[in-house]
Amino acid sequence: MEQTPTFDDIVAARELLAGRLPATPMWSYPALDAVIGATVHVKHENVQPVGAFKVRGGLTLLSGMPPEQRARGLVTYSTGNHAQSMAYACTAWGVPCTVVMPTAVSATKVRAARSLGATVVLHGDDLGGSQERAEKLAADEDRLLVSPGDTPALLAGVGTAYLEVFEARPDLDAVVVPIGSGTGAAAACLVAAELAPNCRVIGVQSAEAPAAHDSWRAGTCVQRPNRTVVEGLATGRGFALPQGVLRTGLADFHLVSDAEIATAQRLLASHAHTLAEGAGAAALAAVLAHAEEFAGQRIAVMCSGGNASAAEIAALADAPPAGGPAPTETAPPGR
């Protein structure tokens, strides 16, 4: 098993990223606060150069690699944003990158990874199928195989987002984080333990792909079917490295439906002026679904990505489901 990064590794990752990625903004919006009945800080990782927080991990991994290993290039597997992160980082270093993605992944993400310079191989019904092909390619080409979930440098890199969150707001009551493999949430736990020990870190996954959630509840990594349309949360299995941190670090783990995530995407568009892909809206969806748990508190939601597909963008104009928040409706604070 890979060695778990420490808080100091995350601080060191920030040094590696200096000059490559500026800090992202974190804003609160009175209209959104009024709907939720809490002060909600939205961490805008959707404005990263590849549209997602994952870019922090890719650049950290490449920056810290021995030059001779880096020069051979990498092979990895991904549902989308990790692919773009690795492609972006490999192009920055001028080394080859091959990404295996499930065949059903959105055309937007395939196009984006290719335009960033990656060779994209479409293989497998899910991430497990892609992983098998990636393992074979890496062995055949004598290149490093990068696991999207079990690579310590990726976890340390994405942790730099939480240095920014907690340095800006050390008084948060909770930070809510979408989970696929769990690297982002595990990093949030490591940073919160140092900078904001009273802050609860709460994970969120789609109920239609609950592998990380069920692994956390079971205390061991399990496999579950992926029926969600929310790429990024659809990993199909627990990953040992992040699960090891989440086991003690995570305060709670909520499941939300894909429909609740779509409602949160519309709320972010209408009340926070921002485009989130499903995974980027999942944290807000959990806050909406558990409004009583967060009432009156100061919370941060990780808007982890903005790479919405054409279908997701079209759905932003849909009417809200019965009982959900209307896009222009606000409720009094404290509801």
Ligand SMILES: Cc1ncc(COP(=O)(O)O)c(C=O)c1O
């Ligand atoms: C936009 C977005 N949010 C959240 C996640 C989940 O992150 P992690 O795999 O670190 O749990 C991903 C994973 O790819 C993602 O792309």
